[in-house]
Amino acid sequence: xxxxxxxxxxxxxxxxxxxxxxxxxxxxxxxxxxxxxxxxxxxxxxxxxxxxxxxxxxxxxxxxxxxxxxxxxxxxxxxxxxxxxxxxxxxxxxxxxxxxxxxxxxxxxxxxxxxxxxxxxxxxxxxxxxxxxxxxxxxxxxxxxxxxxxx
Amino acid sequence: xxxxxxxxxxxxxxxxxxxxxxxxxxxxxxxxxxxxxxxxxxxxxxxxxxxxxxxxxxxxxxxxxxxxxxxxxxxxxxxxxxxxxxxxxxxxxxxxxxxxxxxxxxxxxxxxxxxxxxxxxxxxxxxxxxxxxxxxxxxxxxxxxxxxxxx
DNA sequence: TGAATTAACTTAACATGTTAAGTATACTGT
DNA sequence: ACAGTATACTTAACATGTTAAGTTAATTCA
Numbered sequence: 001x002x003x004x005x006x007x008x009x010x011x012x013x014x015x016x017x018x019x020x021x022x023x024x025x026x027x028x029x030x031x032x033x034x035x036x037x038x039x040x041x042x043x044x045x046x047x048x049x050x051x052x053x054x055x056x057x058x059x060x061x062x063x064x065x066x067x068x069x070x071x072x073x074x075x076x077x078x079x080x081x082x083x084x085x086x087x088x089x090x091x092x093x094x095x096x097x098x099x100x101x102x103x104x105x106x107x108x109x110x111x112x113x114x115x116x117x118x119x120x121x122x123x124x125x126x127x128x129x130x131x132x133x134x135x136x137x138x139x140x141x142x143x144x145x146x147x148x149x150x151x
Numbered sequence: 152x153x154x155x156x157x158x159x160x161x162x163x164x165x166x167x168x169x170x171x172x173x174x175x176x177x178x179x180x181x182x183x184x185x186x187x188x189x190x191x192x193x194x195x196x197x198x199x200x201x202x203x204x205x206x207x208x209x210x211x212x213x214x215x216x217x218x219x220x221x222x223x224x225x226x227x228x229x230x231x232x233x234x235x236x237x238x239x240x241x242x243x244x245x246x247x248x249x250x251x252x253x254x255x256x257x258x259x260x261x262x263x264x265x266x267x268x269x270x271x272x273x274x275x276x277x278x279x280x281x282x283x284x285x286x287x288x289x290x291x292x293x294x295x296x297x298x299x300x301x302x
Numbered sequence: 303t304g305a306a307t308t309a310a311c312t313t314a315a316c317a318t319g320t321t322a323a324g325t326a327t328a329c330t331g332t
Numbered sequence: 333a334c335a336g337t338a339t340a341c342t343t344a345a346c347a348t349g350t351t352a353a354g355t356t357a358a359t360t361c362a
Contacts, residue, residue: 015204016204016219017291018275019181019278019291020181022290022291022294022298023174023178024221025294026297026298027174027178029298029301030170030171053166053167062311070172070179071348072349072351073311073312074348074350077311078312078347079347097309098356098358099356099358100309100311124169127301130300131296135293135296138293139170140168142290143170143174143176143290144173146177146282146286147173147180150181150184150278186350195317195318197318198317223318223321224340224342225344230317230318248328248339249328250326250327251339251341252340252341
């Protein structure tokens with residue numbers, strides 16, 4: 001029972017150093033690297049998540065898009081309205097199920113994606129280089145394990 | 152160069168499995184355990200962060216409170232107005248520096264803290280038991296390292 | 303087959319996140 | 333002393349988070 005270990009456990013009891021706070025701070029640290037770049041492209045991080053998900057699929061319905069971009073449907077509804085107003089996406093209703101909307105990136109949307117993607121990748125590369133691939137994958141694995149444990 | 156490792160690296164390139172998304176999902180998984188309890192007590196997670204920080208200090212000014220609760224000042228301003236309207240805190244201005252407000256938990260606020268704290272601790276215990284102390288501290292350490300690397 | 307239920311959104315209401323601008327007080331150097 | 337600057341908030345404006353309720357279309361099953 002070393003003091004070091006006891007101190008670590010004690011710190012995790014201190015809410016400023018709790019796991020939820022650690023997750024929040026780590027994410028904020030990461031996103032602060034991306035936000036200025038996205039801002040220069042006129043996008044929020046959530047709008048970029050949607051565009052990125054749309055770029056991966058020819059067609060995708062709103063439910064699937066919400067899952068993949070990890071947004072709640074009310075948020076997604078608003079974002080899709082905005083992206084449609086900027087003519088970055090088009091919506092149509094699924095012929096086989098009129099409840100579903102099918103979203104597609106317009107040419108303009110694809111163009112924007114092509115512009116932002118390299119900048120995004122460059123920042124990701126920097127982060128990876130600074131933190132190291134080994135710790136990066138270890139951290140990601142732990143996050144996934146944690147997520148699974150919480151289910 | 153095992154395939155397993157290459158796959159992991161490839162997955163981290165897939166934004167749905169990127170580190171920022173992993174951080175977001177892990178945090179959401181954790182907070183979803185706390186939110187219903189906080190809701191029963193009539194608090195949001197941010198309001199609870201503020202109350203918790205206030206409970207740790209006799210007196211604290213808004214800047215320090217923002218740092219400790221990890222909130223931006225505009226958010227904190229609104230939250231303090233709300234908590235004051237519920238008579239959970241009082242504000243006064245620092246005699247030595249009129250720019251600063253000094254926040255203090257009222258008796259009602261202390262009472263609420265005393266009610267919520269055990270429920271919060273219980274949930275934290277469950278999470279700790281489920282995920283294990285070893286992985287918990289490892290994950291937290293990695294998060295701190297990541298945070299430091301990003302500075 | 304048609305009333306009840308479910309699914310896929312959308313709207314509403316309120317709280318917070320984020321950036322920029324505004325206000326009042328303190329400090330700094332001449 | 334005082335003009336200039338910095339600090340500590342506060343306000344504003346817009347976007348998203350979160351929960352609840354509403355709407356329309358599909359599905360179920362008596």
